[in-house]
């Protein structure tokens with residue numbers, strides 16, 4: 001940060017401030033033989049010497065509140081400073097609205113920091129007022145649509161205060177913007193899972209949504225994963241939904257060899273075998289063939305995995321044939 | 336055969352196909368691939384003349400790590416609340432490289448860590464900082480690596496156990512510190528600390544496994560908290576926690592394996608942290624270490640022990656050694672990024688996992704045999720025998736029972 005260095009001419013060190021004369025600074029006690037010693041700027045050392053002093057004294061005052069601001073600016077990841085600042089806010093009865101503004105400005109500077117987002121959350125909990133949270137996180141996601149902290153705060157606010165009503169439109173916008181934004185897909189799942197529910201109608205609608213997006217970009221793992229996720233809630237499972245199975249077979253017929261498509265058909269086969277509902281499309285031989293194609297051509301980086309999955313199908317196939325043989329023998333005995 | 340190094344033309348064939356729909360995700364990916372393909376092309380030319388390639392620059396890494404242990408430039412001010420982490424990352428890296436500091440330096444390190452220990456139990460990120468589960472995990476791991484009686488005895492385990500209780504919530508989850516955020520890192524750090532120091536009790540982790548499983552997502556990986564997106568760092572925390580609690584049966588291991596294998600990038604060879612994100616050297620460990628754990632779990636239900644790991648060990652080693660070594664020592668996230676201690680530790684840890692796999696059978700070391708690193712325990716990211724030594728020391732020396740009155 002440009003304003004944290006020694007070049008800051010206008011800055012007066014705490015040790016030179018008359019209003020802090022009563023405090024004896026406490027320097028960091030690393031012991032006689034310290035390791036990982038950080039070459040702090042003079043300003044950093046000064047601010048933290050005074051922070052340690054007031055922390056030890058447990059002083060709760062306006063001047064300490066200001067001091068924690070300076071300490072945070074020098075290192076926004078110092079959780080002790082943030083925690084003490086929260087203790088101060090409580091003890092001093094500070095206006096929490098202005099604190100919201102303050103933490104917003106810190107979030108804008110350090111949007112990928114655990115402490116700032118947690119501080120924001122505690123303030124919103126104290127105020128029991130989430131009106132600004134969707135806009136704040138929306139802004140952060142405009143800057144970085146995959147910012148994990150921003151999404152986590154947004155989910156918390158939405159779930160805690162029931163702010164679901166416009167979330168599907170928000171998600172849809174982001175997916176339209178970048179169909180590969182997996183965080184947006186995850187948020188879509190979050191909304192259905194926590195708000196709309198997995199009614200048969202919703203399941204079918206989400207399946208259609210995912211299939212539309214897959215038609216648009218076939219090599220998009222996010223959409224495939226979402227489709228699989230939605231089908232976890234379809235009573236007919238992965239293999240029993242004719243819309244999905246024929247969608248996959250059409251893609252395959254039209255020469256689509258996306259590894260995600262092939263992997264999906266393999267999973268359909270797996271389920272069909274487990275349910276004992278084999279067909280000419282979905283059986284152990286097809287699965288083994290697809291595993292081989294993935295291992296040797298379409299998904300070579302994962303060849304070990306596909307060989308392992310293939311082995312599982314071979315074992316299942318042998319067991320099946322063994323069973324059929326025994327059945328035949330049994331039938332003969334009966335004759 | 337799965338472990339042969341790839342040739343350039345094969346790698347170039349794996350280039351990203353944006354299907355004429357360019358979005359932020361695809362253009363970022365295409366940019367990274369272009370840089371990395373260039374490095375692989377150059378590498379193939381150089382390797383043709385030198386069978387020792389790729390080479391791990393052990394001396395450069397060791398040298399910079401040793402200077403870091405002494406002192407760090409002003410740019411590390413942002414990690415002033417993570418100094419026990421710095422100690423752990425540096426010592427673990429040096430141990431991987433088999434070049435530990437001398438006994439005196441290690442004793443000084445124990446003394447420094449003692450100054451980070453809080454009177455209420457646990458360790459802060461530096462002296463006079465509140466105790467925090469992350470920095471406590473780092474301190475306990477660092478002291479286990481040092482492995483002397485002085486190191487073990489420096490931990491106040493009675494107060495440590497009290498600290499663990501203060502950050503536990505009724506639902507079995509853990510906050511990182513008193514009044515702090517709550518996520519799956521908290522649970523993992525608490526379990527790892529408690530298991531190593533023999534402060535574990537069933538009551539302390541009641542319902543924790545169930546809470547962790549609620550973080551497994553529809554994609555198969557784990558998120559930081561229920562509802563969020565599957566993420567490499569959190570997936571490691573989730574899986575390692577369940578394994579330490581002996582509760583892996585609660586999660587969907589096939590879905591987890593599917594998600595994990597798909598995080599390996601087909602051009603780069605390294606791992607991404609989330610679906611449709613970019614490769615990053617540190618996920619070499621977070622994602623990579625999940626594989627030996629998964630193989631061990633699958634072996635339990637199997638007649639045969641699964642001796643291998645289900646990722647491309649050679650491609651990961653290529654990525655780390657060709658793309659992630661900073662010229663003057665230290666390792667990086669991806670080409671174009673600056674080196675730092677965190678990425679040095681976790682990228683090297685990932686290289687070790689890529690070489691040793693499950694630890695059964697011979698290691699597979701790409702390039703010069705001198706590239707071989709020491710092995711790690713995938714649940715703690717500390718050497719297996721150092722975990723064993725610490726655990727047994729703490730079992731032999733139970734914490735003094737405090738007077739209940």
Ligand SMILES: [Zn+2]
Nearest residue numbers: 615616617668
């Ligand atoms: Zn990283």
